[in-house]
Structure formats: structure tokens, C-alpha cells
Amino acid sequence: MLRMPEFRYHHARSADEAVTLFHALGGCAGRGKDAVWSAMYIAGGTDLLPNIKHRLFTPRHLVGLGGLPRAEIRDEGDVIVLDGGVTLHRVAEDPLVQRALPPLAQAAGRVAGPQLRRMGTIGGNVLLDTRCLFYNQTAFWREALGYCLKKEGDWCHVIGGPKTCVAAQSSDCVPVLLALDASIRLLGPEGERELSLRDLYQFNGFDHLKLTPGELLTQVRIPRPGAGFRGAYRKLRVRGSIDFPQVGVAVTGRWDGDAPIDLQIVVGAINPQPKPVRKLEAFLHKPLNSAAIEAIGDLVNQQTRPQSSVAGDVAWRRAMAGIMARRALADLAG
Ligand SMILES: Cc1cc2nc3c(=O)[nH]c(=O)nc-3n(C[C@H](O)[C@H](O)[C@H](O)COP(=O)(O)OP(=O)(O)OC[C@H]3O[C@@H](n4cnc5c(N)ncnc54)[C@H](O)[C@@H]3O)c2cc1C
Ligand code: SF4
Structure with missing residues (x-):
């Protein structure tokens, strides 16, 4: 049996409170493979909790996003907005998404299985950690191999070298969102900003998101596709x-x-x-x-x-x- 390491759970009631809590609880020092997370956000937990069980992350605090007031899908005319906390089940079943963005409904409906889609959120899907056969394993398994570059080691078993990590961005919704030219809205201590999804990902498996640790994804914004x-x-x-x-x-x-x-x-x-x-x-x-x-x-x-x-x-x-x-x-x- 894999035991969950100890952590304290903090229930945020607003996006501002989540960002404040993240930083007040120690936030994250360093980045990429050198990152030390004192606090992390947790949405559905379907990716994060297995990773914590595998000791890929050992935060002392989790800031829960489930209590944030809005988790809706909205039609704003030229843009269709998904709040970060909208579940994948909801994305797959929503009539507006099915009508206006059918490939997104298809992708969300093919993530994992039904239970995970009811817990997992679109925000967590966009910010999913990269995956690898040599990384998504128990601490015992990884130790036996001498770990790897993405976590605690200095060698990539895929490339066979010490420099690059090629763990895969494995979200189903992300290719569709990129094709639809979507952007995300982020909240940090300095306020809000919008970032095109095309500028979010970089070719580095241990630091694949061009984000400042602690930025909260509040919305996914998708331009309404034109006629035809x-x-x-x-x-x-x-x-x-x-x-x-x-x-x-x-x-x-x-x-x-x-x-x-x-x-x-x-x-x-x-x-x-x-x-x-x-x-x-x-x-x-x-x-x-x-x-x-x-x-x-x-x-x-x-x-x-x-x-x-x-x-x-x-x-x-x-x-x-x-x-x-x-x-x-x-x-x-x-
Ligand atoms: C057995 C299994 C099968 C799976 N199969 C698939 C699959 O086929 N396709 C697929 O795409 N995924 C799959 N997943 C992964 C996961 O279920 C989904 O990607 C899901 O959308 C993750 O969302 P979540 O809300 O559970 O994220 P969490 O696990 O809560 O968080 C994931 C990461 O995002 C961060 N985060 C979450 N929300 C925010 C936010 N609003 N702002 C800032 N950071 C945030 C967390 O800190 C964490 O680092 C699978 C998982 C399991 C366990
Ligand atoms: S690609 Fe290489 S460095 Fe990255 S997780 Fe896999 S084995 Fe580790």
C-alpha cells in the first residue's frame, strides 16, 4: 500500500485568498527540477494526489480550490470562457461546448474514465505535470534505478544523457485548446494577466510551463470559431x-x-x-x-x-x- 505523506489542507474561498494562502504558506523555492514546494494548489487532485503518493511532490500544505465561488462555462459572445474549476465531465457534456467546440467536448470526454472526469478540472488538465515511464513510479522503484534528471537524479534514461528531460505533456484537452488558439487568465500577487496557450509550454520536461510558481489559473478563454x-x-x-x-x-x-x-x-x-x-x-x-x-x-x-x-x-x-x-x-x- 502506498501511504500519503502528511500535509495540511487549507480551503480557499476565493481566488485572491488562494493566492495569498499559497505565498503565506511558503510557496515554492527554486524552479524546475530544483523546485521545493512548501505549498501547492489542489483542484480535483486526480493528478496531484497520485504524484504525492509517489513522493514526486512533498508539499507541507495544499491549498484547495474546490471552494472557489465560480466554476462555470460562459458565452461572452466572441469568447467562450471556462472557469479553471470546471470539471472535465461538465466540459464534455455542456451543450454550448458540444455545439460550438465539438472537438473540445470529445477530448474532455476521452480523459481517463468517468470517475476521474467528475473530479478532474480543466485547469488541472492544462497544468498537468509532464509524464514519463521512468518518473510516474513509486519512490522505491525510482530509487532502485538511481532516480532521473526530472527528480533527484542526474541522468535521463530516455535520452541516455544528463541534459534534457523529454517527459510528455499528456493532456487530452491541450492539443485542441492550442488548435483553437485558446488563452488562460492567471492571477498572481501582482494581479491578473492573460497568456496564449501557444506561449505556455516549453520543450523542457522538468520545467515545461512558462509560469511563475503560484500563479493561479482562473479561466480558459477560447475564441468562438467562425462560420464553417x-x-x-x-x-x-x-x-x-x-x-x-x-x-x-x-x-x-x-x-x-x-x-x-x-x-x-x-x-x-x-x-x-x-x-x-x-x-x-x-x-x-x-x-x-x-x-x-x-x-x-x-x-x-x-x-x-x-x-x-x-x-x-x-x-x-x-x-x-x-x-x-x-x-x-x-x-x-x-
Ligand atoms: C488513472 C488516471 C488516468 C488519467 N488519464 C488521463 C487522460 O487520459 N488524459 C488526461 O488529460 N489526463 C488524465 N489523467 C490526469 C488527470 O485526471 C486530468 O488531467 C485532470 O484534468 C487533472 O485535473 P485535476 O483538477 O484533478 O488536477 P490536480 O491533480 O488537482 O492538479 C494538477 C496540477 O495542476 C495544478 N493546478 C490545478 N488547478 C490549478 C489552478 N487553477 N491554478 C494553478 N494550478 C493548478 C496543481 O497544483 C497540480 O500541479 C489521468 C489520471 C489518472 C489518475
Ligand atoms: S524523460 Fe528522462 S529525465 Fe525526464 S522523466 Fe523521463 S527519464 Fe526522467
């Missing part, structure tokens, strides 16, 4: 009932008849940073026929470089990224 919008999310995983993605592919775009007038493809769960696929302009403003779909699948394949930090043969996961993009495009092209 279509989108899909495809996911490869070992067990369809529960598992994290081995590859996730988001495809979104606007169509004029059978021709896309803009197109975004983002591949997730391959690296610390989700991968937007480049050079799709060549396929715009003309019918998306089977030759074009085949060629886009090849582009996705060429630009996808999965790491073996995630389960599944890397060549197979790479090939599957292209195949899933082709299947999604074929569906969207009708």
Missing part, C-alpha cells in the same frame, strides 16, 4: 476505458463547401510541448480530396517525433499520428 467550423480529436491509448494518450491529434478548421479556408493540426503526448503541424497553407482554398488528405498525413508523420517516455513503440506512435490525422480529416471533409 469543423473539428475532431483522435486519441491512441492502451485501454480505451482509462489510459493517458500515447498520441493525441487535434484537427480544427473552417470550411467553405469542400475546401478548408484555415486548418490547424496539433499533436500531443509526444514531447514536453504539444506540436503544431506546419506547412498546412498549401492545402487551403481547394477541395480536400483524398490525395490532399494523404499528403497532410505524411506531413504530420514527418513532423511528429515521439519520445519513448510514453508507452508504445515510437515508430508506431509516429505512424499512428499521421493515420489519425488522415482519418479525422476524411471525416471532417465528409
Whole structure:
């Protein structure tokens, strides 16, 4: 049995109180692999609590976000707003999200299993820690291997070197949110700021978020897609009932008849940073026929470089990224 280390739980009743508590309780010293968290935020706890059991984090204080007053989905005209505490179940089932942002509803509905979706939040999904077969293990397991660069060690077992961590950003909603050009609203001691999701992630598995520790995610803001919008999310995983993605592919775009007038493809769960696929302009403003779909699948394949930090043969996961993009495009092209 894995025992939970001791911590004190503090129930925040507002976003301001959560930020104040975080800092008053010691906050975080250092960052990345040298970070020492005295306090951490906890939303649904579906990622954080297993990580605490594995001694990946040992905070003395948890600041609970479940008591924050608003956890709603709002239509603000040009923008659809999800408060950070909205559950993934709610995102998947909400009529506005299903109608206006169908690929996001699909992605949220494919996270983990039903119990975890009812606890897990969109904020926690966006800020999920990166994952690796050599990291998401018990302290005993990791000690036997001499730990690794992301936590307590000095060697990456995936790369076979001392410099880089390639643990994967493994959230299902993030590729879709990137394709939809979403941003997040953050609250820190100096006030609020907005950050595009495209600027949030960096290629560093032990420090993959360009955030100041303690910044609270209060909202995910998604521009309402224009006329002719279509989108899909495809996911490869070992067990369809529960598992994290081995590859996730988001495809979104606007169509004029059978021709896309803009197109975004983002591949997730391959690296610390989700991968937007480049050079799709060549396929715009003309019918998306089977030759074009085949060629886009090849582009996705060429630009996808999965790491073996995630389960599944890397060549197979790479090939599957292209195949899933082709299947999604074929569906969207009708
Ligand atoms: C068995 C299992 C399977 C899973 N499968 C999937 C899967 O298929 N796909 C997937 O995407 N995820 C999966 N997850 C991970 C997790 O359930 C989801 O990502 C969930 O959305 C995390 O949200 P949470 O509210 O539980 O986050 P928490 O665990 O509470 O927090 C996660 C991290 O985010 C921080 N945080 C949370 N909210 C905020 C905020 N508002 N502001 C600042 N920091 C914040 C926390 O401090 C912590 O570091 C799985 C988990 C388990 C245990
Ligand atoms: S990618 Fe390397 S450094 Fe990062 S968690 Fe995995 S083994 Fe550790």
C-alpha cells in the first residue's frame, strides 16, 4: 500500500485568498527540477494526489480550490470562457461546448474514465505535470534505478544523457485548446494577466510551463470559431476505458463547401510541448480530396517525433499520428 505523506489542507474561498494562502504558506523555492514546494494548489487532485503518493511532490500544505465561488462555462459572445474549476465531465457534456467546440467536448470526454472526469478540472488538465515511464513510479522503484534528471537524479534514461528531460505533456484537452488558439487568465500577487496557450509550454520536461510558481489559473478563454467550423480529436491509448494518450491529434478548421479556408493540426503526448503541424497553407482554398488528405498525413508523420517516455513503440506512435490525422480529416471533409 502506498501511504500519503502528511500535509495540511487549507480551503480557499476565493481566488485572491488562494493566492495569498499559497505565498503565506511558503510557496515554492527554486524552479524546475530544483523546485521545493512548501505549498501547492489542489483542484480535483486526480493528478496531484497520485504524484504525492509517489513522493514526486512533498508539499507541507495544499491549498484547495474546490471552494472557489465560480466554476462555470460562459458565452461572452466572441469568447467562450471556462472557469479553471470546471470539471472535465461538465466540459464534455455542456451543450454550448458540444455545439460550438465539438472537438473540445470529445477530448474532455476521452480523459481517463468517468470517475476521474467528475473530479478532474480543466485547469488541472492544462497544468498537468509532464509524464514519463521512468518518473510516474513509486519512490522505491525510482530509487532502485538511481532516480532521473526530472527528480533527484542526474541522468535521463530516455535520452541516455544528463541534459534534457523529454517527459510528455499528456493532456487530452491541450492539443485542441492550442488548435483553437485558446488563452488562460492567471492571477498572481501582482494581479491578473492573460497568456496564449501557444506561449505556455516549453520543450523542457522538468520545467515545461512558462509560469511563475503560484500563479493561479482562473479561466480558459477560447475564441468562438467562425462560420464553417469543423473539428475532431483522435486519441491512441492502451485501454480505451482509462489510459493517458500515447498520441493525441487535434484537427480544427473552417470550411467553405469542400475546401478548408484555415486548418490547424496539433499533436500531443509526444514531447514536453504539444506540436503544431506546419506547412498546412498549401492545402487551403481547394477541395480536400483524398490525395490532399494523404499528403497532410505524411506531413504530420514527418513532423511528429515521439519520445519513448510514453508507452508504445515510437515508430508506431509516429505512424499512428499521421493515420489519425488522415482519418479525422476524411471525416471532417465528409
Ligand atoms: C488513472 C488516471 C488516468 C488519467 N488519464 C488521463 C487522460 O487520459 N488524459 C488526461 O488529460 N489526463 C488524465 N489523467 C490526469 C488527470 O485526471 C486530468 O488531467 C485532470 O484534468 C487533472 O485535473 P485535476 O483538477 O484533478 O488536477 P490536480 O491533480 O488537482 O492538479 C494538477 C496540477 O495542476 C495544478 N493546478 C490545478 N488547478 C490549478 C489552478 N487553477 N491554478 C494553478 N494550478 C493548478 C496543481 O497544483 C497540480 O500541479 C489521468 C489520471 C489518472 C489518475
Ligand atoms: S524523460 Fe528522462 S529525465 Fe525526464 S522523466 Fe523521463 S527519464 Fe526522467
